[in-house]
Amino acid sequence: MALRGKVAIITGASSGIGAGIAVAFAKEGANLSLTGRKQKNLEEVVKDCKKAGCQDVLTNVGDITQDAFRRTLVDTTKKKFGKIDILVNNAGILLMNPLISVTKEEYDTTMAVNLEGPLFLTQLVAPHLIETKGNVVNNSSCITTMTIPKDGLYTMSKAALDIFTRYLAHELVSHGVRVNSINPGYVPSQLGSEVMTDELQQSLINATPIGRAATPEEVGHIVVFLASDKAAFVTGECFKADGGLSMTTPALA
Template sequence: MALRGKVAIITGASSGIGAGIAVAFAKEGANLSLTGRKQKNLEEVVKDCKKAGCQDVLTNVGDITQDAFRRTLVDTTKKKFGKIDILIPKDGLYTMSKAALDIFTRYLAHELVSHGVRVNSINPGYVPSQLGSEVMTDELQQSLINATPIGRAATPEEVGHIVVFLASDKAAFVTGECFKADGGLSMTTPALA
């Protein structure tokens, strides 16, 4: 178990990639502090995490873009688990383009490396989600799948496995990296990368 004894805050954990990351972390032994905006969805994710082996899951429902909520999230996590080892800010960066996020990742990694903090990001390809279904037509979703050399969409848990690796000691020498996990889409369609 690559994350046994580690405490992870995962934002946006009530659905999609955030939920997949939470389940992957649960399977690897992490203690979880999950947050999202939808209580019912978050409760379902907690059930999935418990099935995966994590019996102690803290949840906070709220808006991560609000300062007061972020303080509450950190305080309740530290109170319950005594520390925070890993932060997965799945939400709160909606308006940032992939290019801006890549630059921000490298900048933040450079600023924090002297404190022993590693910063990496993942640029996933198409991952089906409820939100995606609401904003993209079926034709657009299928065209993304068709354009992906692997021939399918990623699953949230597949993205979660990559995040587990980056958060684990196995990636102790990795910082400032922006991992593409897009099924080969960016190598064949540079305009979409």
């Protein structure tokens, strides 16, 4: 069990990749502090984590863009488990619009969830990670090295997250805290299905050399590795898990 006894906060754990990471962490012996906005979904994920062997799961339902909620998340986790070893900044949104049409509201919403959430939550968790010599894993995307129609705003937010990963790794390395990101390829989830056409989703699969989409659990296994002591020499890394998607030049719908 690579994460036995470790305490992990996972944001956006109520569905998709975050749920996959939560179950993968549960299988590896972690104690979990899970967040999302949809309580019912979060409860389903807790059931899956319990089946996977984690009996004691803390949940906080709320909006990660709100400072008061971020403080509650950190305080309740510390109070319940006595320490924090791992922060997985996974919550994210995708709004698709060409950059020449993007509204201020779309920009603010995207940056608030995809960039400000990780930045300001990490600031609150950092003192606890310094105590435990823990680590951060951010969920970015392989898209930061690609160009996909109408995805400029999302890609900008994830590219900034990659820079955040590198700079934070540099700032915290002397404290024994590692910082990495997972940069997945296409994973079917509510994030994509809400805004991408079926044709675009299929083109992403067709353009993936491995020949299929990833599953949330597969991404979860890599986050387990990055968060575990097996990756003790890895920091500042943006780790692509994209089935080769970003090494192709796909013709996308």
